[in-house]
Structure formats: C-alpha cells, structure tokens
Amino acid sequence: MKKLSGFLLFLSCFLVGCETSQNVNTSPPVAVTSTPLSVGDRTFKTPLLVVTTVAPITNIVSNIAGERVKVQGIIPEGTDSHTFEPRPSDAEILAKANLIIVNGLSLEIPTQKLANSSKPKDTKIYQIGDETIAKKDWIFDFSFPQEKGDPNPHLWVNNKYAANYAKLAAKHLIELDPEGKDYYNTNLKNYLARLDDLDKVTRAVVASIPPQNRKLLTYHDSWAYWARDYGFTVIGAIQPSDFNEPSAQDIAKLLDQINQTGVPAIFGSEVYPSKISERIAKEAKVKLANTSDDALPGEGSANAMENSNPQHTYVGMMADNLKILAENLGGNPQLVAQLNTANVVGPTAKNNQ
Incomplete structure (x- = not known):
C-alpha cells in the first residue's frame, strides 16, 4: 500500500510538472488588490482597476498600464465630455476602482462628483491636467472666457502635454503597484518614443503649410x-x-473674421455635428472639414489591451487631424504616412517595429 501511495504521489507530481511546462505564461504578472473576491466557497484576488474618463486619456494610460492593470474609460467616445452625465452603472464601476485618473481643469465635473461619492475610501483621484499645467499657462479663449473662470481644458491635443500625461500615469501606477515599476517604465519609454515621432511629424506638417x-x-x-x-x-x-x-450675431462676427483673415478652410467637429458649420463655410466660400479632439478614428477600444485597430489610438487621432489640416490648408498630408499609430502594448504592439 505504501508503494502504491508513493507511486501515485510521484505520478501526480509528474503530471503537474508536465502541465506547467506546457502552459508557461510569459506575460507580466497581473497586479491584484489586497481585497479578496469571494465566489461561492472559493476566494480569489481581483485585478487592479484604473478608471479614466475621455478616450484619449484612456488610451494613453492603458499604453502604460499594459497587461498588469485593467483600464476602463467612463465617458463614451463621441460624447460631449463637458456635459456628459454619468449613468448609474458608472457608479458601480467607480465603486470598484483602485485608482481614478481624470483630466481635471473642470472638464468632467459631473463625473468627478460621482467619483467622489462612489469610490472606495482609499482610492485616489488624480487630475492630471491640473498636475501638468500651472495657472499662469492657462488659456482662456472663445469657448472658455476668463470671466467664467474655467480655462480651456484640452491639454492632450498638445503633444508635449500628452507626454506629461503618460509620465503621470506611470507615476501613479507605480504608487498603486510598486512591483510593476520596471514594466510601467519600459512601456513609458516606448510610448514617449512614439510621441516624440508624433511631435517631429507635426512640425514637418506645419512647416509644409503656407504661413x-x-x-x-x-x-x-x-x-x-x-x-x-x-x-x-x-x-x-x-x-x-x-x-x-451660435446666434445670428455670432455667425456674422465669424464670417467677418474669415473674410478678414483669408483662411481657406474652417473645421467642424466629429463630436459636435452642426449644420451651422456647413452654413458658415458656404456663405464664406471656404472649405469645411471635421477634426476630432476626443473621438479615436475607426472602430476599436480606447483600452490598448482590447484594441486590434492600429489607427484607433491617441496617436492615430492626431495623425488623422494632421492629415486633415494639411489637406485643407495647403500643406503636405503625405508626411503623416510615416507615423506608426499603433499602441506599444496589446494586440497592435506587433506593428511597432
């Protein structure tokens, strides 16, 4: 009987060893919460969850987070982030968040209010826009006048600020998950290289447009x-x-500006469809094209780990914008073709070389 028990123990170890050798997981380990998840009579540790807001920020953060952390955006693509009202289901997501990253600068006030009331006590909310720019560098303008107090919040459209968003994402992910430091820093290095390429192409495209x-x-x-x-x-x-x-008076002022400056084109928005843009372009006899500041091109997911479309990225959005600007302002849109728009992690990472 002892011999049989010994043989069965040896056979069990041999089989477990064989199974392990056939299923080696070379992916970085997934970071887990310290709070166990109970399902029936079994207990698991759950993956860390980082909740973000608009698609460009979700994409930037998920390029740094990679496979270690689940990144989920709250604000659907193509939605007005200024007026978006979170849904009851968003409160459930925020209640599970281990970290919340928002733009700030008063962009997502309803979402931030919900986050503050729904999040776990120890979960931190970081406003990476406020961490990126000093008040002296705020811009107040046509849609964001100084008398209303809130600056233009669209920092990420500027490549330099997008790079700082990536650095802050790495910083806060490392605070949350120190064991992933090397992994996050490697992703950051690769992603900053991608953004550096975007900056060089942007400058080349701008130089090709008549002053x-x-x-x-x-x-x-x-x-x-x-x-x-x-x-x-x-x-x-x-x-x-x-x-x-805009009112009839607003439109008249815009037409005067177009005539005085001699611009060959004006730009509508994919997120804010408006017949007014078409009317102004027609009356001013200029071209009209749509750009985007927070809707990523094509079908796909803002989360890099769930996206198989190499154009559906923050870099892809900016590449499309550059091409549209060049086509309509007399520049060279072919310069954009040299850009690699794919994520540095996830299904499209193989396109990075």
Missing part, C-alpha cells in the same frame, strides 16, 4: 494649446461658451 494659412477656426475650441506650441493662430470658435448653437 498665411496657419490659422484655425474650429467648431469646438480645443486647439488652443496645440496652436500655441506649433505656431498656429486660433481666430475663433463656432460653438459659444454655453455649448449651444
């Missing part, structure tokens, strides 16, 4: 920080500060 055409009139006023760094002038915005449609 007299480096002017922007957009529907939603989201290009202010990009324009300041890349040598463009924002001459106006169609959407007023109350986010309603």
Whole structure:
C-alpha cells in the first residue's frame, strides 16, 4: 500500500510538472488588490482597476498600464465630455476602482462628483491636467472666457502635454503597484518614443503649410494649446461658451473674421455635428472639414489591451487631424504616412517595429 501511495504521489507530481511546462505564461504578472473576491466557497484576488474618463486619456494610460492593470474609460467616445452625465452603472464601476485618473481643469465635473461619492475610501483621484499645467499657462479663449473662470481644458491635443500625461500615469501606477515599476517604465519609454515621432511629424506638417494659412477656426475650441506650441493662430470658435448653437450675431462676427483673415478652410467637429458649420463655410466660400479632439478614428477600444485597430489610438487621432489640416490648408498630408499609430502594448504592439 505504501508503494502504491508513493507511486501515485510521484505520478501526480509528474503530471503537474508536465502541465506547467506546457502552459508557461510569459506575460507580466497581473497586479491584484489586497481585497479578496469571494465566489461561492472559493476566494480569489481581483485585478487592479484604473478608471479614466475621455478616450484619449484612456488610451494613453492603458499604453502604460499594459497587461498588469485593467483600464476602463467612463465617458463614451463621441460624447460631449463637458456635459456628459454619468449613468448609474458608472457608479458601480467607480465603486470598484483602485485608482481614478481624470483630466481635471473642470472638464468632467459631473463625473468627478460621482467619483467622489462612489469610490472606495482609499482610492485616489488624480487630475492630471491640473498636475501638468500651472495657472499662469492657462488659456482662456472663445469657448472658455476668463470671466467664467474655467480655462480651456484640452491639454492632450498638445503633444508635449500628452507626454506629461503618460509620465503621470506611470507615476501613479507605480504608487498603486510598486512591483510593476520596471514594466510601467519600459512601456513609458516606448510610448514617449512614439510621441516624440508624433511631435517631429507635426512640425514637418506645419512647416509644409503656407504661413498665411496657419490659422484655425474650429467648431469646438480645443486647439488652443496645440496652436500655441506649433505656431498656429486660433481666430475663433463656432460653438459659444454655453455649448449651444451660435446666434445670428455670432455667425456674422465669424464670417467677418474669415473674410478678414483669408483662411481657406474652417473645421467642424466629429463630436459636435452642426449644420451651422456647413452654413458658415458656404456663405464664406471656404472649405469645411471635421477634426476630432476626443473621438479615436475607426472602430476599436480606447483600452490598448482590447484594441486590434492600429489607427484607433491617441496617436492615430492626431495623425488623422494632421492629415486633415494639411489637406485643407495647403500643406503636405503625405508626411503623416510615416507615423506608426499603433499602441506599444496589446494586440497592435506587433506593428511597432
């Protein structure tokens, strides 16, 4: 009997060893919470959850988080982030969050209020926009006038600020999950290289546009920080500060600006479809094209680990914008073709070489 027991023990160890050798997991270990999850009579540790807001931020953060952490965006793509009202199901997601990363600068006030009331006591909320820019560098403009107190919050459209968002994501992920430090820093290094390429291509595209055409009139006023760094002038915005449609008086002023500046094109928004943009372009006899500041191109997920479309990324969104600007302002859109828009982690990472 002892011999039989010994043989069975040896056989069990041999089989377990064989199974392990056939299923080696070379992926980085998933970070887990210290709070166990009970299912029936079994207990598991659950993956860490980071909740974000708009799609570009979700994509940037998930490029750093990779496989160690689940990243979930609250605000659906193509939704007005300024007026978005979170759903009851969002409170359930926020209640499970181990870390919450928002833009801040008063962009997502309803979502932040819900996050503060729903999140676990120890879960931190970081406003990475407020961490990125000092008040002296805030921009107030057509849609965000100084008398209302809130600056233009669209920092991520500027490549330099997007890079800082990535650095802050790495910093806060390491605070949450110190064991993943090397993994997060490697992803950060690769992603910053991708953003450096984006910056170089942006400067080349801008240089290809005649100086007299480096002017922007957009529907939603989201290009202010990009324009300041890349040598463009924002001459106006169609959407007023109350986010309603412009009045007849507003439209008359915009038409005067277009005529005075001689811009060859104005730019609508994929997120804010408006017949007013078409009317203004027709009356001013200029071209109209749509750009995007928070809707990623094509079908896919803002989470890099769930996205198999190499264009459905923050870099892909900016590449599309550059191409549209060049096509309509007299520049060279072919310069954009050299950009690798894929994520540095996830299903599209194989396209990175």
